[in-house]
Amino acid sequence: MTRYISLWWELFLLSCRRLPGLSAASLGVIAGSVGIVAASALSLHAAVSASIAGHRADAVAWGVAAAIVYAFSAVMRNLFEELVRTTIDRSGRLELHPRIHRDIATIEGIEHLERTDFLDRVTVVRASSGRLMGWMWKAVRAFAGVLRLVVTLLLLGTVSPWLLALLVFALAPVWCDHYAQRLIARAELATAGADRLQEHLFDVATGAASGKDLRVGGAAEEVVRRQRAAWDATVAGQFRAHVLAAVGKFAGWTVFTLGFAGALTLVAYRTAHGTSTIGDLVLTVIVASSLWQTVQSTVSSSAQTADAARAIEPFLWLRDYIAADRKRVTAAAPAPRRLRGGVVLDDVTFRYPGTDAVALDHVSLTFPAGSVVAVVGEYGSGKTTLVKLLGKFYRPDGGRILVDGADLNDIAAEGWRARFSGAFQDFGRFATTFAETVGLGDVDRLGDRTRIADAVRAAEAEELVARLPDGLDTQLGRELGGVELSEGQWQRAALARASMRTDPLMFVLDEPTASLDAPSERAIFDRYMAYARDIGARTGAVTLIVSHRFSTVTGADQIVVLDKGRVAESGTHHELMALGGQYAELYGIHANAYATGGLAGEAGEAGEAGEAMAGPGRPASPTPQ
Numbered sequence: 001m002t003r004y005i006s007l008w009w010e011l012f013l014l015s016c017r018r019l020p021g022l023s024a025a026s027l028g029v030i031a032g033s034v035g036i037v038a039a040s041a042l043s044l045h046a047a048v049s050a051s052i053a054g055h056r057a058d059a060v061a062w063g064v065a066a067a068i069v070y071a072f073s074a075v076m077r078n079l080f081e082e083l084v085r086t087t088i089d090r091s092g093r094l095e096l097h098p099r100i101h102r103d104i105a106t107i108e109g110i111e112h113l114e115r116t117d118f119l120d121r122v123t124v125v126r127a128s129s130g131r132l133m134g135w136m137w138k139a140v141r142a143f144a145g146v147l148r149l150v151v152t153l154l155l156l157g158t159v160s161p162w163l164l165a166l167l168v169f170a171l172a173p174v175w176c177d178h179y180a181q182r183l184i185a186r187a188e189l190a191t192a193g194a195d196r197l198q199e200h201l202f203d204v205a206t207g208a209a210s211g212k213d214l215r216v217g218g219a220a221e222e223v224v225r226r227q228r229a230a231w232d233a234t235v236a237g238q239f240r241a242h243v244l245a246a247v248g249k250f251a252g253w254t255v256f257t258l259g260f261a262g263a264l265t266l267v268a269y270r271t272a273h274g275t276s277t278i279g280d281l282v283l284t285v286i287v288a289s290s291l292w293q294t295v296q297s298t299v300s301s302s303a304q305t306a307d308a309a310r311a312i313e314p315f316l317w318l319r320d321y322i323a324a325d326r327k328r329v330t331a332a333a334p335a336p337r338r339l340r341g342g343v344v345l346d347d348v349t350f351r352y353p354g355t356d357a358v359a360l361d362h363v364s365l366t367f368p369a370g371s372v373v374a375v376v377g378e379y380g381s382g383k384t385t386l387v388k389l390l391g392k393f394y395r396p397d398g399g400r401i402l403v404d405g406a407d408l409n410d411i412a413a414e415g416w417r418a419r420f421s422g423a424f425q426d427f428g429r430f431a432t433t434f435a436e437t438v439g440l441g442d443v444d445r446l447g448d449r450t451r452i453a454d455a456v457r458a459a460e461a462e463e464l465v466a467r468l469p470d471g472l473d474t475q476l477g478r479e480l481g482g483v484e485l486s487e488g489q490w491q492r493a494a495l496a497r498a499s500m501r502t503d504p505l506m507f508v509l510d511e512p513t514a515s516l517d518a519p520s521e522r523a524i525f526d527r528y529m530a531y532a533r534d535i536g537a538r539t540g541a542v543t544l545i546v547s548h549r550f551s552t553v554t555g556a557d558q559i560v561v562l563d564k565g566r567v568a569e570s571g572t573h574h575e576l577m578a579l580g581g582q583y584a585e586l587y588g589i590h591a592n593a594y595a596t597g598g599l600a601g602e603a604g605e606a607g608e609a610g611e612a613m614a615g616p617g618r619p620a621s622p623t624p625q
């Protein structure tokens with residue numbers, strides 16, 4: 001509860017600081033709405049009393065006052081809605097929304113981006129900055145509603161203390177409404193799985209990517225049938241809850257109506273017996289019927305407050321997560337200017353959060369400064385995980401990564417990443433101009449056209465740029481009305497992005513050519529091998545290449561074979577071929593595949609790789625790749 005109050009206070013201060021005028025005006029209107037209830041009832045009471053007493057001028061004056069107050073209250077209500085909507089919109093979207101996004105985007109690692117509990121909450125919070133601000137103002141309105149209720153009851157108490165019993169009757173709809181909300185929320189939770197399924201199936205049935213599979217497999221009807229079944233389950237579960245909720249609400253309002261009728265009968269009886277005046281009767285009718293409205297608006301604003309509060313738990317959870325993460329990050333050491341010793345993995349073990357399987361299992365490796373290291377292995381053997389750990393996206397659970405003897409955990413992520421370049425397997429597709437998509441590889445040089453052009457050249461993407469309608473200034477991404485690139489073209493853009501930094505200490509290429517054709521792949525690798533040698537000589541940079549294609553890694557100084565998270569073999573191509581283990585076997589399979597034409601598209605590389613295979617103690621193999 002205290003957390004809710006302190007969040008409310010924080011949002012209130014934020015709103016007052018950002019929009020002092022609008023916030024003060026909204027508060028003024030809310031406070032005014034409390035006084036209006038009393039003012040309109042009392043002026044009508046006075047008008048009736050003056051009229052009965054024969055004071056016509058007073059009666060007219062009070063009547064006019066009552067009319068003005070009534071008109072004013074209607075204007076205030078509309079004004080409040082407008083003021084609050086504008087306040088919420090501006091302070092929510094301009095202040096809170098960017099703050100939430102910045103907090104999420106600047107978390108040091110990426111563990112959170114692969115955690116479903118984090119992502120679930122981001123989904124709720126993403127569109128909730130307006131909802132959070134709305135919650136703050138709705139709470140103010142609910143509080144004002146309670147104050148109006150108190151004023152209303154005090155007025156009724158002046159006629160007869162018995163009328164205070166109306167409060168008990170007024171609580172019936174409040175309780176019933178609360179019960180109805182709970183029923184609906186429970187039903188929404190119970191049907192959330194079916195709802196997600198039907199949304200997923202809808203996307204599958206209408207998506208461009210899945211559309212091809214469905215048509216080829218003839219599965220469209222089946223998907224629609226399943227989507228409908230899931231939708232039916234969702235609607236049926238929620239319909240029952242809505243019907244029950246409606247019955248509950250009806251019962252609550254019936255109780256209140258009975259109390260209201262009883263109150264009027266009581267005052268009419270007292271008036272008939274002379275213990276109350278006609279003015280009291282009018283006051284009771286006015287106040288009791290406004291009590292009805294007051295209760296209704298208090299109930300609905302407290303329900304709206306509760307509804308808006310659904311965004312609070314995820315919001316607070318995310319804030320706690322981010323705060324804990326920032327606290328955990330204490331690394332402040334700078335990255336070395338130049339690598340002298342190299343990078344050492346010392347008994348590194350890693351499990352993805354929430355999983356039992358070990359992704360890296362006691363891995364010990366040494367990458368000397370200036371070396372080119374290739375990491376190969378079957379699917380899921382831990383290659384990308386190794387890259388992620390080297391990029392500080394995750395921390396090892398056991399062991400250490402040492403950069404020139406310093407623990408990577410102690411080196412500030414910002415400084416390390418400023419000296420880290422990489423083309424990742426699941427690279428980003430940014431809907432920007434092509435120049436920016438490349439420039440994002442080193443944001444300080446986002447506008448440096450010369451550097452961007454060099455990076456484009458390094459990735460051999462000049463031809464691609466030349467074919468784009470506006471060259472480097474072409475907008476990418478169909479969703480923004482831009483040009484959509486093919487998979488291979490996006491990969492070229494990612495490669496160019498990875499080439500933006502000129503002095504990295506670590507250069508990583510994780511399956512950098514998976515979407516490229518074989519001749520392009522060979523050319524790219526030759527170029528990047530030369531680049532790796534260049535940065536190796538200048539900064540002692542270690543280049544790490546992850547690849548499935550063995551032809552591309554033979555020139556590496558060291559080849560590491562990973563198997564189920566463990567280092568199975570490590571050495572040069574010739575050493576590993578001589579060893580006759582896993583590498584030699586897989587290399588042989590590739591070679592045979594090309595020799596028999598199974599991968600004919602890459603036959604151009606056969607002769608070259610064949611030479612590479614002719615290692616010590618091993619005959620030259622027939623036309624490997």
Ligand SMILES: Nc1ncnc2c1ncn2[C@@H]1O[C@H](COP(=O)(O)OP(=O)(O)OP(=O)(O)O)[C@@H](O)[C@H]1O
Binds near residue numbers: 352359380383
């Ligand atoms: N985000 C994640 N959460 C949980 N487990 C993961 C995650 N990413 C990878 N894994 C698991 O960790 C292990 C190693 O995965 P990794 O991506 O490092 O393999 P890889 O060798 O790069 O595979 P590929 O060649 O398919 O890219 C696999 O068993 C995989 O299922």
